[in-house]
Amino acid sequence: MSMTKLPKLPSIRDLIRIYNLRAKQQLSQNFLMDKNITDKIVHLAGLELENSLCVEVGPGPGLLTRSILDKGAKNVVAVEKDPRFVPTLEQLQDASNGRFGVVLGDMLEIDHGEIVRRGLSLESNADKHIEAFDHVHLLGNLPFSVATPLLIQWLHLLTARQGIFTSPNVTMSLMFQKEVGLRIVAPASNTERGRLSVVAQSICDAFKIYGVPSSSFVPRPKVDGMVVQLRPLAKPLLKSSLGTLEHVVRFSFMKRRKMLARIFKDWDPKHIALLEECEIDPTLRPQDVTTEKFCNLAQLIEQRGIQLPQ
Numbered sequence: 001m002s003m004t005k006l007p008k009l010p011s012i013r014d015l016i017r018i019y020n021l022r023a024k025q026q027l028s029q030n031f032l033m034d035k036n037i038t039d040k041i042v043h044l045a046g047l048e049l050e051n052s053l054c055v056e057v058g059p060g061p062g063l064l065t066r067s068i069l070d071k072g073a074k075n076v077v078a079v080e081k082d083p084r085f086v087p088t089l090e091q092l093q094d095a096s097n098g099r100f101g102v103v104l105g106d107m108l109e110i111d112h113g114e115i116v117r118r119g120l121s122l123e124s125n126a127d128k129h130i131e132a133f134d135h136v137h138l139l140g141n142l143p144f145s146v147a148t149p150l151l152i153q154w155l156h157l158l159t160a161r162q163g164i165f166t167s168p169n170v171t172m173s174l175m176f177q178k179e180v181g182l183r184i185v186a187p188a189s190n191t192e193r194g195r196l197s198v199v200a201q202s203i204c205d206a207f208k209i210y211g212v213p214s215s216s217f218v219p220r221p222k223v224d225g226m227v228v229q230l231r232p233l234a235k236p237l238l239k240s241s242l243g244t245l246e247h248v249v250r251f252s253f254m255k256r257r258k259m260l261a262r263i264f265k266d267w268d269p270k271h272i273a274l275l276e277e278c279e280i281d282p283t284l285r286p287q288d289v290t291t292e293k294f295c296n297l298a299q300l301i302e303q304r305g306i307q308l309p310q
């Protein structure tokens with residue numbers, strides 16, 4: 001048997017039935033059952049196979065995990081919050097030829113050191129640091145209810161180069177609900193443009209790699225899914241702390257239909273000058289401002305120590 005192919009395993013449908021894994025709505029459990037779809041996601045994610053760590057968030061019964069392993073990934077660590085999936089994931093671990101490990105925990109709270117240690121334990125002769133891997137791939141059919149907080153947390157870790165983001169090359173291929181995915185990738189002047197677009201694009205190149213209709217999930221959610229890939233920019237546009245940029249866009253998008261001149265005048269008429277200093281046309285609405293200009297504005301506000309309204 002090939003070292004990088006999984007042996008024949010029971011179907012995900014059968015596992016769900018045998019272990020009585022009824023989906024829990026509070027954990028946003030909407031499972032993918034079609035291996036063609038999970039294989040396609042992994043194919044489009046473009047995994048580097050040599051010396052890389054794949055971190056999957058929320059493997060559930062494990063179909064996406066199977067596709068990652070079938071692709072030939074040698075080091076896969078999955079973080080799952082729901083202990084009911086441990087038996088099925090342990091089965092996959094046994095079948096993986098030492099290529100897969102599970103960490104039970106909440107991805108929002110987990111110590112990334114635990115993920116890295118689990119990954120390193122799969123490798124023989126590996127250093128004891130994340131730098132031992134040339135690439136880190138973060139993948140997941142994310143729980144929709146916490147997908148945005150997870151992404152925001154990862155963007156903060158990426159700017160600080162902490163946790164699994166200490167690696168020089170990190171690629172994220174993540175399933176969001178379509179509306180959130182469209183926001184993340186929306187360029188300036190797109191109708192979907194919002195806070196998340198600016199914050200994500202200040203440090204990452206973000207683009208859609210795949211659309212997944214709601215009918216592909218079990219149980220079927222009310223919304224479609226969209227897989228977005230985020231790759232850190234070689235030269236980030238962000239020049240302030242990410243927190244300051246978040247604050248600037250939160251404030252600016254609070255009245256998204258109004259012109260920036262009006263938004264800034266309502267705050268304090270003297271602050272309209274900040275827009276001019278950053279060469280931002282004050283007659284624009286927030287969604288029409290480029291990510292670069294928002295980053296310049298955040299930099300200026302931070303440098304001057306100006307307090308934005310809460």
Ligand code: SAM
Pocket residue numbers: 027028029030031032033057058059060061062063064079080081082105106107108140141142143144146
């Ligand atoms: N990957 C599986 C698939 O594609 O069929 C399941 C995806 S399902 C949308 C989301 C998964 O994330 C569930 O298994 C759920 O238990 C898990 N989950 C929910 N919240 C989580 C969290 N905070 N940390 C880790 N896993 C979480």
